[in-house]
Amino acid sequence: MEFDPQYLAQAPHLVVFTGAGVSAESGIPTFRDALSGLWEHFDPAQLATPQAFRANPALVWGWYEWRRRKMLQAQPNPAHLAIAELARRVPRLTLITQNVDDLHERAGSPSVLHLHGSLHTPQCFACNRPFKGKLPCPDLPEQGGSLEPPRCSGCNGKIRPGVVWFGESLPQAILKAAFQAADDCDLLLSVGTSGLVQPAAQIPQRALQQGARVVHINPQPQECRAPQEYSLTGPAGQLLPQLVQRAFA
Ligand code: BJW
Numbered sequence: 001m002e003f004d005p006q007y008l009a010q011a012p013h014l015v016v017f018t019g020a021g022v023s024a025e026s027g028i029p030t031f032r033d034a035l036s037g038l039w040e041h042f043d044p045a046q047l048a049t050p051q052a053f054r055a056n057p058a059l060v061w062g063w064y065e066w067r068r069r070k071m072l073q074a075q076p077n078p079a080h081l082a083i084a085e086l087a088r089r090v091p092r093l094t095l096i097t098q099n100v101d102d103l104h105e106r107a108g109s110p111s112v113l114h115l116h117g118s119l120h121t122p123q124c125f126a127c128n129r130p131f132k133g134k135l136p137c138p139d140l141p142e143q144g145g146s147l148e149p150p151r152c153s154g155c156n157g158k159i160r161p162g163v164v165w166f167g168e169s170l171p172q173a174i175l176k177a178a179f180q181a182a183d184d185c186d187l188l189l190s191v192g193t194s195g196l197v198q199p200a201a202q203i204p205q206r207a208l209q210q211g212a213r214v215v216h217i218n219p220q221p222q223e224c225r226a227p228q229e230y231s232l233t234g235p236a237g238q239l240l241p242q243l244v245q246r247a248f249a
């Protein structure tokens, strides 16, 4: 069945759940896309786990600094802007992202639940104290290279990126708020995610289980198992502005 944009205009509580695909058109690589995904070129076990940081903190810090600087240069794209516009149009919108960039905020979204943390909130690996200093900005080779992490002013521990690595718990209050929103919403837009990483992948499932409509927006067609599940096939930067325009024309 076709998704009627009027459902968007009529939803009392809309959840927008985003993944790396929403930032792809801003030039930020996804993780699992063939050829362009980060995990095509880098091994997550050596870069995105606490064990990796313990084994080689300079390698991990250098890689994340390279990514953080790329993200600082990136700009929000029409998908981020359309989501911010939706927040101004609908009675209630909960925005949940798996992304560690700040492009939703820079597009004007007023409140964002960051399930996997942020590249802009480094903290101490030993005592978790947030790092408040200015990050040094030495030259870095393309794709990272070794860079010693700064030290914590409290305990001299090594500073790590403020993201959630494999095997780590998600921020519990944020996960709880995200699950509550999924359990309560009328419509959920799942934008640019492969839905492979737990526990975030449960969010669209929870919305479906309590009867909400779920719309996947992705260039890859998504399998729809429930009658109130829809797949809109194409890049988010094209589809989302069209959807918003049609819903509120
Ligand atoms: C477009 C587009 C365009 C392209 N427009 N779309 C149960 C079963 C099995 C395993 C587990 C389990 N529970 C926990 C686990 C372990 C693990 C896990 O899920 N592993 C699976 C991979 C198998 N989960 C964890 O470890 C989590 N912690 C946890 O559960 O703690 C308790 C626990 C621990 C251990 C055991 C059991 C319990 C933590 C997960 C942390 C994820 N961290 C990362 C890295 C963040 C830091 C960094 O940036 O480096 O988060 S991994 C990476 O994947 C990142 C993303 O947020 C996340 C999701 O990826 P996403 O966003 O979906 O991106 P892609 O690339 O996968 O997909 C992009 C999509 O966009 C594609 O579909 C494209 O088609 C599409 N696209 N262009 C729209 N223009």
Ligand code: ZN
Binding pocket: 124, 125, 126, 127, 128, 129, 152, 153, 154, 155, 156, 157
């Ligand atoms: Zn410390």
